[in-house]
Amino acid sequence: MYEAIIIGGGPAGLQAALTLGRMHRRTLLLDSGEYRNATVDHAQNLLGNDGVAPADLRRRGRDELAAYATVEIRDAMASGVAADADGVRVEVAGEQLRADHLVLATGLADDLPPIRGLSEHWGDRVANCPFCHGHEFAGRPVAVLNASPHAAMLRGMLEPVASEVFVLDPARVVQVESTGDGLALVLDDASRFDVAGAFVAPVSRQRAPFAAQLGLDLQESGAVRIDPFGRTSVDRVFAVGDMAHPDHFPGPMASLAAAITAGQLAAVAIVQSLAAPR
Numbered sequence: 092m093y094e095a096i097i098i099g100g101g102p103a104g105l106q107a108a109l110t111l112g113r114m115h116r117r118t119l120l121l122d123s124g125e126y127r128n129a130t131v132d133h134a135q136n137l138l139g140n141d142g143v144a145p146a147d148l149r150r151r152g153r154d155e156l157a158a159y160a161t162v163e164i165r166d167a168m169a170s171g172v173a174a175d176a177d178g179v180r181v182e183v184a185g186e187q188l189r190a191d192h193l194v195l196a197t198g199l200a201d202d203l204p205p206i207r208g209l210s211e212h213w214g215d216r217v218a219n220c221p222f223c224h225g226h227e228f229a230g231r232p233v234a235v236l237n238a239s240p241h242a243a244m245l246r247g248m249l250e251p252v253a254s255e256v257f258v259l260d261p262a263r264v265v266q267v268e269s270t271g272d273g274l275a276l277v278l279d280d281a282s283r284f285d286v287a288g289a290f291v292a293p294v295s296r297q298r299a300p301f302a303a304q305l306g307l308d309l310q311e312s313g314a315v316r317i318d319p320f321g322r323t324s325v326d327r328v329f330a331v332g333d334m335a336h337p338d339h340f341p342g343p344m345a346s347l348a349a350a351i352t353a354g355q356l357a358a359v360a361i362v363q364s365l366a367a368p369r
């Protein structure tokens with residue numbers, strides 16, 4: 092019987108495990124080895140780790156967790172979750188594990204616009220977050236592949252960084268080609284835009300089925316609805332990282348710093364729950 096099971100070994104899950112470990116709570120971290128930023132070579136905009144490889148960041152987190160005897164890590168994929176009055180159940184490789192609390196840190200998956208060649212550059216020269224990737228294109232032209240009203244805001248954010256910002260309707264882009272140090276965007280009229288990189292707005296969805304299995308309330312964005320400490324609509328179940336956001340956020344925060352903060356806050360709430368008089 093664990094006091095907390097965490098599903099997801101990214102920054103949010105690792106931070107939750109670290110906070111719980113430092114409070115000597117029996118914790119299991121399950122890591123499937125699948126990550127939203129798997130195609131990213133360098134994590135940006137994280138104080139003290141700007142430019143570090145995501146795999147190195149996870150490795151450092153695991154190394155730090157090794158100092159806490161109450162934290163166990165399994166490289167395994169959960170196949171099912173359930174909650175009842177006695178706590179939560181997690182199925183792993185046919186085994187039923189029980190815990191007082193569950194932290195979901197499974198993240199989102201991204202569906203890109205159906206443009207030939209686009210996915211090959213996802214996480215490198217094609218991104219969705221200017222805070223994470225904009226500086227790397229400094230002084231060169233970039234494209235915003237977005238036909239929504241948000242395109243104007245993104246263009247304004249990138250203008251101090253890039254030499255020029257092209258706003259294009261993704262429905263008109265038929266192919267993305269590599270130019271060695273950049274991209275060529277080929278339109279349906281055969282015109283061509285040479286840029287350093289492109290920003291797109293993917294359609295995001297829950298990476299894992301656990302929110303649906305538990306019947307968690309969702310936001311209009313498709314993310315799990317939480318309070319500021321990560322509590323979901325189901326007692327003892329928490330959601331952290333970009334898979335969830337509270338009502339006062341317009342959408343998920345695709346940020347390592349925000350994910351780490353969310354993991355810590357959820358762990359704090361769990362520790363307080365465990366310490367409360369019963």
